[in-house]
Amino acid sequence: MLFALEExxxxxxxxxxxLSSGVLQHFARYRQTRLWHRxxxxxxxxxxxxxxxxxxxxxxxxxxDMRSRFGFRSxxxxxxxxxxxxxxxxxxxxxxxxxxxxxxxxxxGEDLGSMAExxxxxxxxxxxxxxxxxxxxxxxxGLYIALHCGTGWWRQMCLQSxxxxxxxxxxxxxxxxxxxxxx
Numbered sequence: 001m002l003f004a005l006e007e008x009x010x011x012x013x014x015x016x017x018x019l020s021s022g023v024l025q026h027f028a029r030y031r032q033t034r035l036w037h038r039x040x041x042x043x044x045x046x047x048x049x050x051x052x053x054x055x056x057x058x059x060x061x062x063x064x065d066m067r068s069r070f071g072f073r074s075x076x077x078x079x080x081x082x083x084x085x086x087x088x089x090x091x092x093x094x095x096x097x098x099x100x101x102x103x104x105x106x107x108x109g110e111d112l113g114s115m116a117e118x119x120x121x122x123x124x125x126x127x128x129x130x131x132x133x134x135x136x137x138x139x140x141x142g143l144y145i146a147l148h149c150g151t152g153w154w155r156q157m158c159l160q161s162x163x164x165x166x167x168x169x170x171x172x173x174x175x176x177x178x179x180x181x182x183x
Contacts, residue, residue: 013127015147017046017094018054026058027134031142032101039072041065041098043082044130045091051127053094057086060097072098095130095148105135105144115148 023044030040042060046053059082064075074096083093096118100106107115115131122129128149135142 014051015127016052017130017145017147018052020054020056023055023058024139027097027099027132027139027143030061030099031134031136032099033136037099037101039070039099039101041072041074041096043074043079043093044095044097044132045082045086046094047090048092048094048126053092053126053130055094057091058097070101092126094126095132097132097134099134102135103137104141105133107131107133107144107146115146119148 031037032039040061042058042062044055045057045059046055048054060074061072062075062078064078066073086093096115098111100108111131111133115129118129128147131144131146131148133144135144
């Protein structure tokens with residue numbers, strides 16, 4: 001399990017994000033490690049307990065998404081259906097994920113613009129929305145995570161493994177065991 005921690009004065013809340021091993025395995029399936037692999041993406045759903053967000057499901061990609069080597073556009077209709085379905089099951093939509101064909105991913109101008117638009121047009125009830133980008137390298141180096149809040153500010157979050165959290169006296173939710181390479 002990986003976690004990210006950030007205290008954002010502009011958002012007014014400390015946020016801890018935990019990524020379950022199932023979510024990390026889902027990301028690993030879609031890493032663009034070959035030249036013919038297309039970008040993939042989807043949504044992130046979490047159990048929220050105050051400032052602790054435990055991401056337990058990553059959806060996508062879907063057949064209705066537009067995918068190429070250097071681009072990804074999701075089906076907004078399919079996404080809204082996922083949000084409605086997961087909310088009825090007690091999960092909260094907390095952001096989006098997608099892949100990039102680079103070892104250590106960084107957001108493109110289009111990525112940042114898309115997040116700004118989502119913040120302005122979405123009806124979300126969290127501190128902000130997450131953007132995760134999965135690169136070709138394994139996590140944590142190959143995983144970019146940022147929290148975008150309603151004030152228009154965003155900040156990259158620092159990723160740490162479960163073992164580092166444990167060494168520093170922290171606790172983590174008991175969801176599922178970590179996958180190889182994540183601790």
